[in-house]
Amino acid sequence: MLKELNIVGTEDTPGIIFDSQKNVFELSGRSLPEDVVSFYKPVIEWLDELEKNPIENLEFSFKLDYFNTASSKLILDILLKVNDIFSDGTPMKIKWHFLAMDKDLEEAGEEFSELVEVPFELVAY
């Protein structure tokens, strides 16, 4: 059983909930932490655990309003990690939510989707 990851969002860091009991795997809010590597370390570690104990048909939701360039690199690391687990034979899915008017976030989603094989759905809200 994977441990629950629950990081409360702040004005410069996203809220993160990875909860296999509730079947919620979500990042939301703004991401511009001072130190992206240490902020996202628990997320990467959680994904390392997932790789060892994969859950089928897991759906990761990105509901970010904004992220800086340093976070963009870490989001890519997360997506590539998810992609690895998918490529090893565990079906999963990414949902990239963006405000319908926010062309930059939509384009960012498209650019990420081109870099992975895992099913990647763009959802306007």
Add this chain to the structure above:
Amino acid sequence: MDNQTNKITANPKSLKYFYDFHKLMEQSEIIMVYAGEFSQALTKTLLSFTERKFNVEKLEDNVKRKIYNIMVEMLQNISKNALDNDHAITGNSPIFMIGESSDFYFLISSNKISNLNIPALKNRIDEVNSLDSEGLKQLYKEVRINGSFSKVGGAGIGVIDMARKSENALVYEFVRLNDEFSMYSLLIRVSRNV
């Protein structure tokens, strides 16, 4: 000659200099200027100040987002690259300002950098200025995959992202301070109507 009277300091004889300073700011179309120590806490403060102001002024959402994006990269660039002895040389502390003209919002930063970092940074900005939006997109993707963002030196992905958001050429200048350091100034414009 009394040097003191030429300065906008606490002159006990008159506060006219303060008034003149305020007028100069208004004439220069400056919305906000901050000089001194930069940190993540300050970045958050300046961002929320600017967001509030632009919400009151009912700026278009995409203009607000562009300014916000560029501000984050500029401010974090200053605070991450802050050199320990920034305050040791008077007049060379980092500065950030935001202003508006009839056509543009403009953001300017100036901070001290090592002379060793200038060639890579200059090359990157020149490269970015030579590309159209599709070229910038490709460069951004390439650098994000291959680049190490932790590298201090300013030639990373931030400049590319700011250029994409700005949609105007980046204007820069290096002013040599001594054998080791220069001041690096960057002007980024966001068109009022995009």
